[in-house]
Amino acid sequence: xxxxxxxxxxxxxxxxxxxxxxxxxxxxxxxxxxxxxxxxxxxxxxxxxxxxxxxxxxxxxxxxxxxxxxxxxxxxxxxxxxxxxxxxxxxxxx
Numbered sequence: 001x002x003x004x005x006x007x008x009x010x011x012x013x014x015x016x017x018x019x020x021x022x023x024x025x026x027x028x029x030x031x032x033x034x035x036x037x038x039x040x041x042x043x044x045x046x047x048x049x050x051x052x053x054x055x056x057x058x059x060x061x062x063x064x065x066x067x068x069x070x071x072x073x074x075x076x077x078x079x080x081x082x083x084x085x086x087x088x089x090x091x092x093x094x
Contacts, residue, residue, distance in 0.1 A: 041073035066091040
């Protein structure tokens with residue numbers, strides 16, 4: 001992952017995913033994300049940025065993230081054990 005720009009809590013990054021299977025295309029992702037905390041949980045919002053910022057990598061197909069909203073928290077079960085919980089809602093356009 002390559003960080004292209006960092007402004008306070010907003011990050012623009014470029015990710016290249018090479019597929020281990022020949023039937024699945026290699027993908028690159030150009031995204032912006034920011035995070036914030038509330039009531040002990042971490043929240044992330046991610047979406048794509050225009051391809052004009054950085055061209056699609058060679059031999060790759062650009063994956064567009066319409067949005068990703070994630071929540072990470074540590075919750076205590078009734079037996080007292082702590083569990084890390086991730087909740088995620090995502091929409092992509094291949």
